[in-house]
Amino acid sequence: MIDVVIAGGGPNGLMLACELALSGTRAVVLERLAGPRTEPRANGLVGEVVRMLDRRGLYERLTGGPGAPEPARGFVFGAFPLPLADLTHHLYTLMVPQRRIEEVLAERAAELGVEVRRGHEVTGLTQDADAVTVEVDGHEPVRARFLVGADGGHSVVRKLAGIGFPGVTSDESVSYSAEVSVPPGLIGPGGELEIPGFGAVPPFQHLRTARGLITWAPFPDRNPAVSTMEWGLPANGEASLAEVRASAARVLGADLPLGPPPGAGPHLVRRLFGGNTRIAERYRDRRVFLLGDAAHVHSAIGGPGLNLGLQDAVNLGWKLAAAVRGEVDVLDTYGSERRPVAQRVAMHTQAQSLLIRPGGDVTALRELFGELLALRETRQHIADLMAGADIRYDVGGPGEPAGRFAPDLPDLPALARGGRALLFDPTGTLDAGPWRNSVDVVETPGLETAYLLRPDCFIAWTGSDGDGLHQALTRWFGPGTH
Numbered sequence: 001m002i003d004v005v006i007a008g009g010g011p012n013g014l015m016l017a018c019e020l021a022l023s024g025t026r027a028v029v030l031e032r033l034a035g036p037r038t039e040p041r042a043n044g045l046v047g048e049v050v051r052m053l054d055r056r057g058l059y060e061r062l063t064g065g066p067g068a069p070e071p072a073r074g075f076v077f078g079a080f081p082l083p084l085a086d087l088t089h090h091l092y093t094l095m096v097p098q099r100r101i102e103e104v105l106a107e108r109a110a111e112l113g114v115e116v117r118r119g120h121e122v123t124g125l126t127q128d129a130d131a132v133t134v135e136v137d138g139h140e141p142v143r144a145r146f147l148v149g150a151d152g153g154h155s156v157v158r159k160l161a162g163i164g165f166p167g168v169t170s171d172e173s174v175s176y177s178a179e180v181s182v183p184p185g186l187i188g189p190g191g192e193l194e195i196p197g198f199g200a201v202p203p204f205q206h207l208r209t210a211r212g213l214i215t216w217a218p219f220p221d222r223n224p225a226v227s228t229m230e231w232g233l234p235a236n237g238e239a240s241l242a243e244v245r246a247s248a249a250r251v252l253g254a255d256l257p258l259g260p261p262p263g264a265g266p267h268l269v270r271r272l273f274g275g276n277t278r279i280a281e282r283y284r285d286r287r288v289f290l291l292g293d294a295a296h297v298h299s300a301i302g303g304p305g306l307n308l309g310l311q312d313a314v315n316l317g318w319k320l321a322a323a324v325r326g327e328v329d330v331l332d333t334y335g336s337e338r339r340p341v342a343q344r345v346a347m348h349t350q351a352q353s354l355l356i357r358p359g360g361d362v363t364a365l366r367e368l369f370g371e372l373l374a375l376r377e378t379r380q381h382i383a384d385l386m387a388g389a390d391i392r393y394d395v396g397g398p399g400e401p402a403g404r405f406a407p408d409l410p411d412l413p414a415l416a417r418g419g420r421a422l423l424f425d426p427t428g429t430l431d432a433g434p435w436r437n438s439v440d441v442v443e444t445p446g447l448e449t450a451y452l453l454r455p456d457c458f459i460a461w462t463g464s465d466g467d468g469l470h471q472a473l474t475r476w477f478g479p480g481t482h
Contacts, residue, residue, distance in 0.1 A: 002028050002144040003324045005134050007122045007157050009033070011098065012292030012309040013150035014105035014114075018056070019317025021112035022419030023455070025324050028144070029114060030136060032121035032151075036106070042098040042300075043217065043225075046075075047307035047387040048405050050092035052314055055416035055457055061104045062096045068413065069094070077302065077348075077382050078355030079206035079213060080366075080373055087380050090405075091387040095219065101306070122151070125160050125288065132287045146320055148289045150313075153276070155294035161285040167278030167297075167346075170353075173231050174274075178244040179223040179267040181259040191218050197254035206301070206356060208366070212251035213356050223261035225268065231358060239271035275299050275353075277346050283335035289316060296342040299349040301356070307388055308345050311456075312338050318419065318455035327438065328478030337393045348385055396475050397461045397468060406457045410444050416457055421477065423469075424451040430466055434480025435473045 004020055006013045009031030020027040045053070050069045053059045060066060069092045075082040084091060109116065117139075124135030125147060132147040149157025158165060188194045191203035193216050201207055201216045213229040228247040235243065241260060248256040261267050280295045292309030316334050323329050355366060372378045384390040392403040406412065409424055416422065421439040423432055426447035432439040439452070452461040452472055461472035473480065 001131060002026055002142060004028075004146045004148060004320055005030060005132070005142055005144040006148045006150055006291075007134075007155075008150035008152065008292075008294070009106075009116055009118070010037070010150065010152070010292070011101050011105055011306060012313050013148070014102065014109050014116075015310050016148060016150060016291060016313035016317050017109050017114040017116075018105065018112055019314055019419060019455075020321055021109070021114050023318055023321030023325075025321040027114055028142065029109070029116040030120040030122055030134070030142070031116060031118050034119045036102060037099060042101075042303065042306055043219070044093060044095040044097070044303065045101070045306050045310075046091070046093050046303040048090055048092070048389055048391075049307040049310045050094045051090070051405075051408075052311065052457060053094075055413045056419070057413070057417045058104060058108065059094070059413075061108075062094060062101065075302075075383070075386065076205045077373075077386065078352040078366075078369070079208040080355070080370065081202075081205060082373070082379060082382060082386075084379065084383055086376065087383055089380065089383040089387065090389040091383045097222065098306070122156050122160075125157070127286050127288065145324055146287050146289065148291050148316070148320075149294040150291040151294055153278075153293040153297040155290065157288065158280060158290055158294050161288045161290075163285055163290065164281040165278045166281065167276060169274060169276050171274035173229055174233055174235055175227065175229040175272045176239065176244045176247050176270070177225060177227040177272075178239075178241055178258070178269045179261045180226050180241070180244070181261050182224070183257055186257075187218070192216075193256070195252060195254050195256055198252045201252075208356050209251055209253070209358075210363075211253065211358055212247075214248060214251045223263070223267065226256070226258060229356070235271060235273075239269050241269055243271070244269065277350055279339065279342050279346060283339055284331065289320075289331075289334065291316060295338075296346065298342075298346045299353050301349055301352045302386055304345050304349065304386065304388075308342060311341070311388065314456045322438075322477070328476065330476060333393075341388065341391055344385065344390075348382075393458055395458070395460050395472070397459075397472055402459050402462055404459055406451065406453050406459050409451060409453075410446065411442075412457070415440070415442060416453075419455050421455050421460075422451075422453045424453070426450055427465070430469065432473070433470075435477050437481055438477045439473065 003026040006029045009029045017027040072093045073085045121137040123137045126133045134142045149155045193201040207214050215227040218224040245258045277298045283290050291312050395403045423441045424444045454460050460476050
């Protein structure tokens with residue numbers, strides 16, 4: 001019997017497969033597409049997930065060079081610039097297209113022995129006390145201890161499991177995105193577009209006007225892109241570059257001469273209507289779990305999607321592995337920990353979506369919000385929110401920082417690559433005892449306090465002596481093996 005079947009071979013499903021493989025758990029990925037996706041999707045990663053990927057040895061693979069992640073000096077929120085240089089924060093960014101993220105995760109999964117079955121579409125499932133039987137179109141059924149739906153916002157697994165997906169749908173907006181070329185004379189020294197009759201459009205920021213929203217993204221290693229958003233305008237037929245140019249002209253009140261990018265393509269030209277904000281009623285139905293967009297969908301503004309989904313995978317992976325090994329069952333904490341995080345992402349993306357709308361009432365709201373953003377405390381709060389650095393799980397331990405994502409402890413990126421729990425011991429006296437098969441002890445004389453980290457790098461316990469350590473070990477890793 002297979003340990004875990006994962007429906008969906010996108011970044012979230014592949015990340016989960018890698019996490020399971022690190023724990024010695026056999027995962028099989030069923031992907032309905034015959035080959036990798038080629039269409040442009042997300043443009044990068046934002047938030048604590050960048051540090052998490054560094055701690056799994058994937059950051060340098062994605063950047064193509066040495067070096068650790070550095071916090072961003074600035075970002076955006078609701079079409080406002082968000083200066084960050086004067087803050088201590090964890091809003092990291094990594095500008096890598098989703099297709100490259102999938103390539104790197106697929107390469108890592110192959111190295112770890114994960115089996116990916118392409119052209120396998122899930123069509124049915126049944127559960128019993130011991131396993132899930134997964135029906136696959138054109139292939140023999142697959143039986144596994146657990147099934148995870150990482151199959152996107154229209155998740156078949158979610159629907160088959162009978163899990164509701166409540167939320168709201170907005171159909172008032174239309175957005176356009178296209179890979180483009182622009183006359184070199186329009187590009188300023190800082191990468192901004194200097195548009196006659198309008199002025200500057202800064203790079204990699206949302207710019208709101210009285211008529212809509214525009215974004216200019218001059219990527220250093222691929223074709224630049226322009227995106228716009230308008231409200232209350234119908235559109236018919238196939239999306240085209242001419243349509244994108246017309247939209248940009250309406251938003252700016254001035255012509256932006258856009259041409260096709262060089263190369264054979266295919267090049268992105270996309271039009272989307274409206275959007276959804278939805279969160280699954282629950283993340284688990286007995287032996288079936290939901291992950292990523294199958295569990296939550298929201299506006300892409302601010303780019304939080306992969307931060308949320310990949311962190312779902314890291315949270316769920318070690319817990320499934322522990323259940324498969326029969327060590328401990330903490331699977332219900334997956335939903336109790338991750339669903340509130342999705343609710344916060346839904347909250348701030350909805351708030352940003354309101355801030356970018358046209359209209360005098362929104363302009364008044366933006367004037368007030370701009371005053372609040374001048375306050376350092378406001379920017380710190382938003383940076384923590386966008387990064388996911390404000391997350392604190394209920395781990396049963398007393399006080400801060402228990403339940404937080406671990407700080408950059410000595411050698412943590414190298415030590416965390418194996419996906420094991422870690423006990424950082426500055427005293428030289430702490431012992432993992434019967435949990436030594438699950439927890440690695442690291443002597444760190446320079447630390448002021450000891451830390452017990454779960455495999456997802458969240459702090460399960462901290463203290464200056466061993467008080468409470470065994471309770472934390474028992475809660476998260478079971479009774480141990482004597």
